Amino acid sequence: MLPVGNPATGNDFIDRERETAFILDTIEKDHVMLVAPRRFGKTSIMRNIEKRLESKHRPCVFLEVESINSPGEFITDLVTALIECEGASHKTRVFSALKRMFTQVPEIIDEIETPVFRAKLRSHLRAEFSDDWHEKAKKIETIFGEIANPVYIILDEFPVAIQNMEDDDARKFLHWFRRLRQDSAKVRFIVGGSVSIDPVVYGVGGTPVINDFRRVNIGGFEEDVALSVVEQVFQEEDWEYSPEIGRAVLDCVGDPYIPYFLVIMLSGLKEEADISEGVPSPTLVDRVYNKRILGSEGRHYFEHYSRRLQVTYSEQEAKTARAILSKVSVADSLSMAIAYDIFRRNYGSDNEDAFRALLAQLNHDFYVTSETPGELRFYSKMLRDWWRIYHANIE
Numbered sequence: 001m002l003p004v005g006n007p008a009t010g011n012d013f014i015d016r017e018r019e020t021a022f023i024l025d026t027i028e029k030d031h032v033m034l035v036a037p038r039r040f041g042k043t044s045i046m047r048n049i050e051k052r053l054e055s056k057h058r059p060c061v062f063l064e065v066e067s068i069n070s071p072g073e074f075i076t077d078l079v080t081a082l083i084e085c086e087g088a089s090h091k092t093r094v095f096s097a098l099k100r101m102f103t104q105v106p107e108i109i110d111e112i113e114t115p116v117f118r119a120k121l122r123s124h125l126r127a128e129f130s131d132d133w134h135e136k137a138k139k140i141e142t143i144f145g146e147i148a149n150p151v152y153i154i155l156d157e158f159p160v161a162i163q164n165m166e167d168d169d170a171r172k173f174l175h176w177f178r179r180l181r182q183d184s185a186k187v188r189f190i191v192g193g194s195v196s197i198d199p200v201v202y203g204v205g206g207t208p209v210i211n212d213f214r215r216v217n218i219g220g221f222e223e224d225v226a227l228s229v230v231e232q233v234f235q236e237e238d239w240e241y242s243p244e245i246g247r248a249v250l251d252c253v254g255d256p257y258i259p260y261f262l263v264i265m266l267s268g269l270k271e272e273a274d275i276s277e278g279v280p281s282p283t284l285v286d287r288v289y290n291k292r293i294l295g296s297e298g299r300h301y302f303e304h305y306s307r308r309l310q311v312t313y314s315e316q317e318a319k320t321a322r323a324i325l326s327k328v329s330v331a332d333s334l335s336m337a338i339a340y341d342i343f344r345r346n347y348g349s350d351n352e353d354a355f356r357a358l359l360a361q362l363n364h365d366f367y368v369t370s371e372t373p374g375e376l377r378f379y380s381k382m383l384r385d386w387w388r389i390y391h392a393n394i395e
């Protein structure tokens with residue numbers, strides 16, 4: 001069975017050929033930002049990019065920055081990761097430049113292959129950087145500016161690190177980081193995170209500090225890939241597979257086939273089959289969907305979609321968004337005219353720009369899509385079903 005929550009790596013990592021090829025191509029010229037809600041598979045893709053770059057012997061570091069609280073910590077972890085990466089396999093000038101720059105590092109460099117190395121280096125650097133990070137930041141700029149061959153830096157949970165910083169630090173850091181990207185011709189950043197970056201940077205520099213990133217939307221699997229995942233799991237579990245049962249699972253998830261939604265269906269199916277000692281049938285699939293996914297025990301899968309409205313939208317926007325989503329969840333699709341009417345009643349204004357901005361935000365955050373011009377639909381069928389049960393009629 002595929003992991004239910006942890007990033008999918010190795011043999012568990014399925015497909016994403018198109019996204020991977022696009023990202024690998026894009027980072028030749030641009031920095032990349034992966035955009036998708038929680039659990040869409042960003043970390044899995046970034047880990048796969050790391051693997052692909054390593055297989056081409058391209059220096060690449062992967063940094064999980066969720067627990068970083070200050071610019072100094074960010075620089076510390078970055079330098080640690082770069083030195084470690086250099087020591088492990090790739091010899092470029094970054095390593096020697098970093099060694100020269102952070103003078104005391106050679107003392108412990110001999111231990112580079114030992115388990116204590118990372119901890120020692122980090123605590124050494126954190127002590128050094130605890131004073132004023134600007135000076136060290138300038139050194140990084142100098143080193144990065146001189147890099148001759150491409151170096152790739154992957155930052156997972158980047159928006160959380162920015163959120164964790166004091167406002168003034170975050171503002172200065174984002175400006176510095178923007179300049180660093182501009183002046184480092186050979187360094188490419190790939191960033192991702194489970195909270196949207198825009199509201200995070202809104203008060204600390206605004207979009208200009210991140211507008212050089214090429215945004216890559218991560219959506220669902222193609223239908224044939226999704227079907228092959230179902231078939232593969234059935235084979236692993238020794239269950240008899242039929243196109244009918246494959247279809248039944250996919251119909252619950254709905255197109256686009258978000259990997260995590262598919263996996264929670266399949267793992268629910270396994271639990272239910274174990275309990276009832278039954279062989280998965282379309283009836284069992286139905287039971288799993290209604291009980292384990294849409295029932296109260298599945299609530300935690302989707303709750304953050306509802307909470308996010310409270311956290312990242314203004315009160316007025318969240319109230320209006322809820323009213324619109326409530327209507328879209330009960331109707332197959334909603335015309336813009338009706339959506340605008342709901343907007344006017346709930347937002348307390350007929351400002352068309354504000355209406356369009358709110359729809360753009362809901363679209364960007366993967367709640368709705370308007371693929372058919374003039375019509376709104378829920379992006380995910382599964383989320384729509386959940387929303388209809390728990391949030392419809394709250395206006």
Ligand SMILES: Nc1ncnc2c1ncn2[C@@H]1O[C@H](COP(=O)(O)OP(=O)(O)OP(=O)(O)O)[C@@H](O)[C@H]1O
Nearest residue numbers: 005006008014038039040041042043044194259260
């Ligand atoms: N390419 C994939 N192959 C197989 N399963 C996947 C794939 N991508 C995502 N999944 C499924 O989705 C789950 C979440 O994936 P991942 O942790 O990569 O998402 P994420 O977007 O980084 O999540 P978060 O926002 O919580 O950090 C995995 O545990 C797995 O069940």
Ligand SMILES: [Mg+2]
Nearest residue numbers: 042043044194
């Ligand atoms: Mg992740």
